[in-house]
Amino acid sequence: MIPYPNWVDAGDTAWQLAAATLVGLMSLPGIAVLYGGIVQKKWAVNTMLMAFTGFSLVLLVWVLWGFNMGFGDPLHLGPGILGNFVGVPHTLLGDNTQAQANIPLLNGGMPDFHFSQSALAYFQFVFAAITPLLFLGSVIGRINFKVWLIFVPLWSTLAYSVNAFLLWGGGWWAQAPRGALDYSGGYVIHLAAGTTGFVAAAVIGPRLARDRARAVPNNLPMAAVGAGILWLGWNGFNGGDPYFAGADAATAVINTNLATATALLTWLLLDMFLSPQRKPTFLGSINGMISGLVAITPAAGFVNGLGALLIGLIASALVWLSWNKLARTRLFSRVDDTLGVVHTHGVAGLAGGLLVGLLADPHIVEYLNKDGSTGFSATGLFYGNPMQLAVQAGAALTVIVWDALITFLILKFLSLFMNLRMPDEDLEIGDVAAHEEEAYPDDTLVHASQPSPAIAPPTGAHRVELATDAEPGAG
Amino acid sequence: MKLISAVIRPPVFEAIKDALTLFGVRGMTVDQVHQISQETAHIQIYRGQRFAVDAQPSVKIDLLVPDDELADLTRVISQIMTTGGSDGSVWTSQIDLVVRVRTREHGLDAL
DSSP states (O other): OOSSOTTOOHHHHHHHHHHHHHHHHIIIIIIHHHHHHHSOGGGHHHHHHHHHHHHHHHHHHIIIIIHHHHHSSBOOOSSGGGGGSSBOOOOSOSGGGGSBOOOGGGBTTBOOOSSBHHHHHHHHHHHHHHHHHHHHHHHTTTBOHHHHHHHHHHHIIIIIHHHHHHHTSSOGGGSTTTOOOOSSSIIIIIIHHHHHHHHHHHHHOOOOHHHHHTOOOSOHHHHHHHHHHHHHHHHHHHHTTTSSSSHHHHHHHHHHHHHHHHHHHHHHHHHHHTSTTOOOOHHHHHHHHHHHHHHHTTTTTTSOHHHHHHHHHHHHHHHHHHHHTGGGSHHHHHSOOTTOHIIIIIIHHHHHHHHHHHHOOTTSEEEEOTTSSEEEEOOOGGGTOTHHHHHHHHHHHHHHHHHHHHHHHHHHHHTTTSOSBOOHHHHHHOHHHHHSOOSSOOTTSEEESSOOOOOOOOOSTTOOOOSSSSOTTOO | OEEEEEEEOGGGHHHHHHHHHHTTOOOOEEEEEEEEOSTTOEEEEETTEEEEEOEEEEEEEEEEEOGGGHHHHHHHHHHHHHHTTOOEEEEEEEOOOOEETTTTEEGGGGO
């Protein structure tokens, strides 16, 4: 007997499954505890539960129809982009998943896979799963939990599958002569999450004014755990996307870390020297870190080290400006994007996607020919290919328009027969009203099973009108 | 001198604080407390087990006032609690001595 067919490479398979697990850890527990720690104490449970349920819902969608809508055979809906817009939905439940991985439209455009369809499907699943968890950050603190349970599968089907197909499944934007670049999801994931979060926040409406006025975090050490898992988890996020455990995977990993460190320090310095309070802040540096991670994502294995450094620097500065200046403009201050996802993911993803159009270095090689010459690399404007920037802008616009439209339509549809928001009285209370659980229950004040026996209410004979309408001093 | 004490629901705290400031109150002491009351009892569930929680997170305000302001300020506080749809209680007590340590002022001067 042999353990696996000849096309399997144990190293590539092992790295793909490990990378996928790292990306999964970014969601659970990464995003769950980062967001769970940053929100007000009364929303920690609700936030974490939405993260865990979102992850589960996307997996079911993914194996039942989503994966093939993103990476399967094209569904011919019409001419031009419509013919290569989304894949034909079908399940992954049969025995076909042990066959060699295959993305039909990329056949011949990249080396044959060295792992099975299951490895590809699980790796792509964790990306599909983290995207709703990212835009969760925009709608925390008022979205009806039932709406979340319905919105996530619908959005994953109608928006994420299209994003993935257009850029990764060999769809219209990935095809020659366009060849839009998105190494690991600057557009498919982050620009999509920023756009969706912003539109969803606008349609669902703001949190209680009182909650907006005092949206302080409940557990910064927990946020530090989540943020740290995000950073190192990103080694799988970007390092897994060449699909082979080779030189370009390593390039992507070190570029990711370089851009992120630069971006964290850039934000820190901007806070120290240009912010009104002139103080270095922990949550500020985390925003810088995320901006760097997001911005390097579309570029990680296409740029050289200098390119990665510049992306971290420029993207962090742009997102800092967006966070501190753009957020004050009328449009942005009217929409209550709870954790500012439109900035740290939307603006950062867009910045990274455009910067790869400038900085993609043809000497950073993703795939080789058999003779060792360059098989596939990308060339940006600074290396003589101005068209790449235009293509990047076009792909970004497609993702923004489509995801905004789908988000708006799904939520408007759901609002016909359910409330998008929790009732105001539940919003006052938070987790206990929504789930009968709270993040930090007090064990001295609870007792098992039933409330203590009722005491007869006051008869009224001894009631005192204490200066509401009575004369001063009465009572 | 009198002490006004009020135990209120957290949502009305901001409005009461603002109103008292408007009436010239410069400072007060605030505690996070729990009210035990039948009306506010609720259930929490952890790992399938039901727990009764009849302790309601609340805010307690302690406010030292001159005698002639007692009625007005008590009325302000209770009025806001009523219009805010809130429960809770307000009570007042006699105070013998107040010392403001920083300035060594005594009595009314220390308020």
